[in-house]
Amino acid sequence: MGHTPSDTIAVVGAGVMGRSITALALGRGVHVVLVDVSEEVLGNARAEIAQQLRHGQFMGAFPGSPAPGTLTTTQSTSEVADAAVVIEAITEDASLKARVMADISSTVPAGVPLITNTSGIPIAELAKSVQRPAELAGVHFMNPAYLIEMVEVIRGPQTGDDAMAAILSVLERLGKKTVVVRDAPGFVTSRLLHPMINEAARVVAEGTASVEAVDRLMHGCLGHPTGPLRTADLIGLDNLADALRLLAERTGNLTFEPCELLMEKVRRGDLGRKTGRGFYDYGKVLS
Amino acid sequence: MSMDQAVTAEGIEQAITEFVSGRVKAEVPADEDLFASGLVSSMFAMELVVHLEQAFSVQILGDDLKRDNFRTVQAMTALVARLRGVEQPADA
Ligand SMILES: NC(=O)c1ccc[n+]([C@@H]2O[C@H](COP(=O)([O-])OP(=O)(O)OC[C@H]3O[C@@H](n4cnc5c(N)ncnc54)[C@H](O)[C@@H]3O)[C@@H](O)[C@H]2O)c1
Numbered sequence: 001m002g003h004t005p006s007d008t009i010a011v012v013g014a015g016v017m018g019r020s021i022t023a024l025a026l027g028r029g030v031h032v033v034l035v036d037v038s039e040e041v042l043g044n045a046r047a048e049i050a051q052q053l054r055h056g057q058f059m060g061a062f063p064g065s066p067a068p069g070t071l072t073t074t075q076s077t078s079e080v081a082d083a084a085v086v087i088e089a090i091t092e093d094a095s096l097k098a099r100v101m102a103d104i105s106s107t108v109p110a111g112v113p114l115i116t117n118t119s120g121i122p123i124a125e126l127a128k129s130v131q132r133p134a135e136l137a138g139v140h141f142m143n144p145a146y147l148i149e150m151v152e153v154i155r156g157p158q159t160g161d162d163a164m165a166a167i168l169s170v171l172e173r174l175g176k177k178t179v180v181v182r183d184a185p186g187f188v189t190s191r192l193l194h195p196m197i198n199e200a201a202r203v204v205a206e207g208t209a210s211v212e213a214v215d216r217l218m219h220g221c222l223g224h225p226t227g228p229l230r231t232a233d234l235i236g237l238d239n240l241a242d243a244l245r246l247l248a249e250r251t252g253n254l255t256f257e258p259c260e261l262l263m264e265k266v267r268r269g270d271l272g273r274k275t276g277r278g279f280y281d282y283g284k285v286l287s
Numbered sequence: 288m289s290m291d292q293a294v295t296a297e298g299i300e301q302a303i304t305e306f307v308s309g310r311v312k313a314e315v316p317a318d319e320d321l322f323a324s325g326l327v328s329s330m331f332a333m334e335l336v337v338h339l340e341q342a343f344s345v346q347i348l349g350d351d352l353k354r355d356n357f358r359t360v361q362a363m364t365a366l367v368a369r370l371r372g373v374e375q376p377a378d379a
Binding site: 147282283 | 328
């Protein structure tokens with residue numbers, strides 16, 4: 001494509017996270033090949049990424065205002081082969097991820113690190129599906145990835161030094177601060193945040209306080225930036241429920257199972273900001 | 288909001304005030320600093336940009352896309368009025 005390979009990253013999955021990671025990279029002058037399974041999703045992704053780039057610029061998230069990278073969207077994973085690093089950001093479903101990781105791993109040459117953006121599936125578990133487990137690590141970007149400065153980096157038991165160094169250098173190029181942790185279900189941030197959101201929803205369901213009151217307390221008393229339920233809407237309630245279920249299965253802690261209020265919203269299709277309504281109403285969806 | 292009532296600076300200000308107070312569920316004086324009061328989160332800030340563009344058929348580009356232009360209802364009114372070429376009072 002005329003770019004030096006080191007200037008291009010691949011992102012697989014063009015949902016909430018794939019988009020915001022892509023916007024981050026483009027805003028920092030890095031080219032992106034973005035893969036998803038439908039042309040419709042990719043079309044929506046292109047439009048939203050264009051808005052996110054403006055949003056990032058608006059918030060001063062791209063220091064030095066480099067010329068934005070170019071975006072290539074595709075339905076074919078074979079196009080990721082030339083990237084310097086591949087970031088997997090597909091639906092939080094362990095068997096689906098296993099399949100896609102195996103596919104990516106057989107497409108990219110040795111030496112290209114694989115990153116999973118899973119919220120909490122252990123890296124060791126995903127490593128079973130790839131050809132070179134030493135080249136796989138977790139990088140847990142937060143949404144919106146182009147605004148939140150820090151990422152959680154998960155070093156799996158088999159992750160090698162070379163892959164770690166390469167991944168940390170890509171993250172530095174993207175302007176991210178990093179904290180490296182060991183592998184465990186939910187790592188650190190999802191292990192703490194997801195159950196808190198689940199409990200916040202239970203508090204609302206039990207009638208102790210309204211959605212707004214819960215968030216105002218967590219913000220005003222405890223300094224949480226938005227409150228847990230606004231954060232839930234930003235994450236996407238379907239993804240949150242998936243991640244909680246996986247966390248419950250892998251820790252054996254049944255209180256982590258997504259609570260009824262959360263499930264009810266997911267069944268109704270009220271998935272948070274991405275559908276215009278979750279715990280809060282957002283009016284028209286940002287398109 | 289209808290475009291008819293929004294062609295004067297006054298109409299623009301009224302329409303923006305309605306939108307902002309509707310979304311933050313609070314009264315919003317035209318000179319209140321929305322960022323300082325924590326009313327406008329970074330996500331909502333961008334929604335404001337998109338909303339103004341759609342509601343007033345303007346494009347907010349380049350140097351206009353800065354937070355100072357969205358800090359207050361007054362500032363947003365001045366921006367929209369300028370982009371639409373509407374007469375503004377000298378102090379707006
Ligand atoms: N939403 C968040 O705030 C957040 C934060 C950190 C990490 N994560 C994690 O990031 C990942 C993505 O989450 P999301 O919120 O973006 O989910 P999402 O549901 O918004 O998007 C997932 C995307 O993956 C696509 N996809 C599914 N199968 C695919 C395949 N075989 N090939 C290519 N694309 C495929 C879907 O079409 C969809 O567009 C998940 O692992 C999630 O747990 C999410």
